[in-house]
Amino acid sequence: MTLxxxxxxxxxxxxxxxxxxxxVLGGSATYFSTAASFFGPVRLVATVGEDFxxxxxxxxxxxxxxxxxxxxxxxxxxxxxxxxEFDLNQAHTxxxxxxxxxxxxxxxxAAYRGSEYVFLGNIDPDLQRRVLxxxxxxRFVACDTMNFWIDSKRxxxxxxxxxxDMLFVNDAExxxxxxxxxxxxxxxxxxxxxxxxLVVKRGEYGALFFTGDHVFAASAYPLxxxxxxxxxxxxxxxxFMGYVARSGREDPDVMRRAIVxxxxxxxxxxxxxxxxxxxxxxxxxxxxxxxxxxxLTHFDDLELDLFENGSPxx
Amino acid sequence: MTLxxxxxxxxxxxxxxxxxxxxVLGGSATYFSTAASFFGPVRLVATVGEDFxxxxxxxxxxxxxxxxxxxxxxxxxxxxxxxxEFDLNQAHTxxxxxxxxxxxxxxxxAAYRGSEYVFLGNIDPDLQRRVLxxxxxxRFVACDTMNFWIDSKRxxxxxxxxxxDMLFVNDAExxxxxxxxxxxxxxxxxxxxxxxxLVVKRGEYGALFFTGDHVFAASAYPLxxxxxxxxxxxxxxxxFMGYVARSGREDPDVMRRAIVxxxxxxxxxxxxxxxxxxxxxxxxxxxxxxxxxxxLTHFDDLELDLFENGSPxx
Numbered sequence: 001m002t003l004x005x006x007x008x009x010x011x012x013x014x015x016x017x018x019x020x021x022x023x024v025l026g027g028s029a030t031y032f033s034t035a036a037s038f039f040g041p042v043r044l045v046a047t048v049g050e051d052f053x054x055x056x057x058x059x060x061x062x063x064x065x066x067x068x069x070x071x072x073x074x075x076x077x078x079x080x081x082x083x084x085e086f087d088l089n090q091a092h093t094x095x096x097x098x099x100x101x102x103x104x105x106x107x108x109x110a111a112y113r114g115s116e117y118v119f120l121g122n123i124d125p126d127l128q129r130r131v132l133x134x135x136x137x138x139r140f141v142a143c144d145t146m147n148f149w150i151d152s153k154r155x156x157x158x159x160x161x162x163x164x165d166m167l168f169v170n171d172a173e174x175x176x177x178x179x180x181x182x183x184x185x186x187x188x189x190x191x192x193x194x195x196x197x198l199v200v201k202r203g204e205y206g207a208l209f210f211t212g213d214h215v216f217a218a219s220a221y222p223l224x225x226x227x228x229x230x231x232x233x234x235x236x237x238x239x240f241m242g243y244v245a246r247s248g249r250e251d252p253d254v255m256r257r258a259i260v261x262x263x264x265x266x267x268x269x270x271x272x273x274x275x276x277x278x279x280x281x282x283x284x285x286x287x288x289x290x291x292x293x294x295x296l297t298h299f300d301d302l303e304l305d306l307f308e309n310g311s312p313x314x
Numbered sequence: 315m316t317l318x319x320x321x322x323x324x325x326x327x328x329x330x331x332x333x334x335x336x337x338v339l340g341g342s343a344t345y346f347s348t349a350a351s352f353f354g355p356v357r358l359v360a361t362v363g364e365d366f367x368x369x370x371x372x373x374x375x376x377x378x379x380x381x382x383x384x385x386x387x388x389x390x391x392x393x394x395x396x397x398x399e400f401d402l403n404q405a406h407t408x409x410x411x412x413x414x415x416x417x418x419x420x421x422x423x424a425a426y427r428g429s430e431y432v433f434l435g436n437i438d439p440d441l442q443r444r445v446l447x448x449x450x451x452x453r454f455v456a457c458d459t460m461n462f463w464i465d466s467k468r469x470x471x472x473x474x475x476x477x478x479d480m481l482f483v484n485d486a487e488x489x490x491x492x493x494x495x496x497x498x499x500x501x502x503x504x505x506x507x508x509x510x511x512l513v514v515k516r517g518e519y520g521a522l523f524f525t526g527d528h529v530f531a532a533s534a535y536p537l538x539x540x541x542x543x544x545x546x547x548x549x550x551x552x553x554f555m556g557y558v559a560r561s562g563r564e565d566p567d568v569m570r571r572a573i574v575x576x577x578x579x580x581x582x583x584x585x586x587x588x589x590x591x592x593x594x595x596x597x598x599x600x601x602x603x604x605x606x607x608x609x610l611t612h613f614d615d616l617e618l619d620l621f622e623n624g625s626p627x628x
Binding site for chain 2: 037038063064181182183184185202204205206215217218219220222225246253256257259260261283286287290291294296298299300301306307313
């Protein structure tokens with residue numbers, strides 16, 4: 001089924017304890033599209049400047065990403081510069097130059113308007129709704145956001161949330177959005193705001209998935225080499241939405257597998273800088289790590305007679 | 315099979331955002347014994363002062379905890395006073411009065427010396443070895459420790475580790491002990507120091523279990539009411555060791571179930587103050603939450619044909 005993403009495309013400069021890269025391909029829509037492209041075609045809505053290297057556009061197009069919605073505008077491409085310390089869960093922004101992204105007014109090509117699955121990357125919630133207004137009858141809409149929008153555009157964000165099926169946030173954002181410290185209570189509160197499903201991303205600890213009557217806890221894959229966490233959340237969302245769109249179903253079992261696949265894509269993404277980890281990926285590697293995730297987390301039922309025959313107490 | 319624990323017994327005064335309790339029953343050996351007692355008898359080695367309420371001894375004895383190794387000495391019982399903020403993963407110690415615990419020299423009753431399963435609670439590593447010296451032929455020895463011993467008695471701790479099968483630590487302790495920030499590398503390093511198995515406890519995020527060729531990631535049960543994290547780690551260890559001792563086997567499948575049962579016991583312990591949560595527990599509740607843990611974490615295999623028929627890339 002058809003999958004549309006709106007988000008940022010950036011040139012990132014990143015420092016981690018393991019190295020640095022200057023002006024490499026980044027942005028939420030880039031990571032999302034690349035991760036989702038393993039499962040099917042993706043329609044991209046984003047903006048870049050005149051200085052954006054053609055090779056990056058060709059890379060996306062070659063992966064089956066429809067770039068008809070990629071607008072090239074006079075001016076420079078969005079730049080983000082950040083640093084990670086040993087605690088790779090926390091990005092420290094050193095510099096943000098919005099450039100052409102500051103005037104982003106997403107316009108969907110006519111061919112995109114029938115899209116069934118929609119991912120609203122982490123952009124101004126006004127623009128997220130502007131995209132939704134242009135999609136005729138979306139079947140399943142997921143949305144990302146961040147502390148900046150929760151703080152500065154709360155009312156607009158709440159209006160967006162009323163129109164989405166699923167929200168992706170991290171622990172801190174879930175707490176900030178809900179005003180609840182306990183993550184289960186935070187999730188319950190958020191599920192009264194519109195979304196019927198919520199993913200709480202917890203970095204190296206994995207993710208929790210909540211719906212009205214259902215919780216799923218996914219562990220993160222314990223990685224020995226974690227080089228660059230940039231794009232982990234968008235790779236996660238890309239793996240998730242790519243699989244759900246390919247399945248064309250949103251039942252709990254599909255959602256669980258989608259969460260795990262999100263974790264698989266994110267785990268490969270962070271093993272290398274920029275998009276290198278995703279570029280080196282294959283269907284075989286996705287399947288292999290998915291199987292490793294099962295081996296990592298599954299366990300048998302208890303013996304039926306465990307508490308019989310002389311077991312005290314209870 | 316026979317299970318022995320050495321550790322502290324304390325009177326705890328605890329403040330959390332949800333309330334406070336004064337001089338309630340606490341200590342590593344207390345939580346461990348109570349949790350383990352659901353699976354079989356426990357032999358306790360600990361010390362208390364003249365002021366220790368008899369009702370607590372009777373409580374333990376009534377649960378099948380052998381108190382022959384509980385030494386009552388002139389002086390006051392160990393007191394600990396602590397506070398938790400909303401981040402319940404982190405205890406802030408307000409006051410520690412070791413009292414009779416300062417002169418603890420564990421002596422095993424003759425009947426304890428044939429114990430097969432041994433848990434060395436978080437005490438001076440010299441004393442941990444003193445206990446081991448008195449056990450004739452332990453089959454499986456597990457050990458807890460903390461930042462204080464890693465820092466102040468590192469060499470002694472390393473001598474203890476060479477004699478244990480399994481170590482329980484939290485993330486920060488694993489990093490401190492190994493000098494590695496990455497938790498997988500930290501685990502690999504620790505497994506060269508003696509233990510053939512390692513549990514890294516991650517509070518509300520769950521636990522990782524490592525052996526030479528095997529990793530298991532257990533999620534914590536997402537709790538809506540978490541009142542008092544005191545004793546969570548010892549309840550975890552008690553559930554783990556109680557189950558392993560009852561099984562009489564240490565193969566990977568038993569270890570996985572034991573980790574999950576540790577999480578079950580810990581989850582109930584933290585839902586109420588002091589030992590109230592464990593006191594209210596039953597075999598039925600243990601089994602019910604174990605089943606919930608499976609439902610919480612399990613997911614199906616991927617469709618065999620997922621990447622066939624028009625799936626791009628890969």
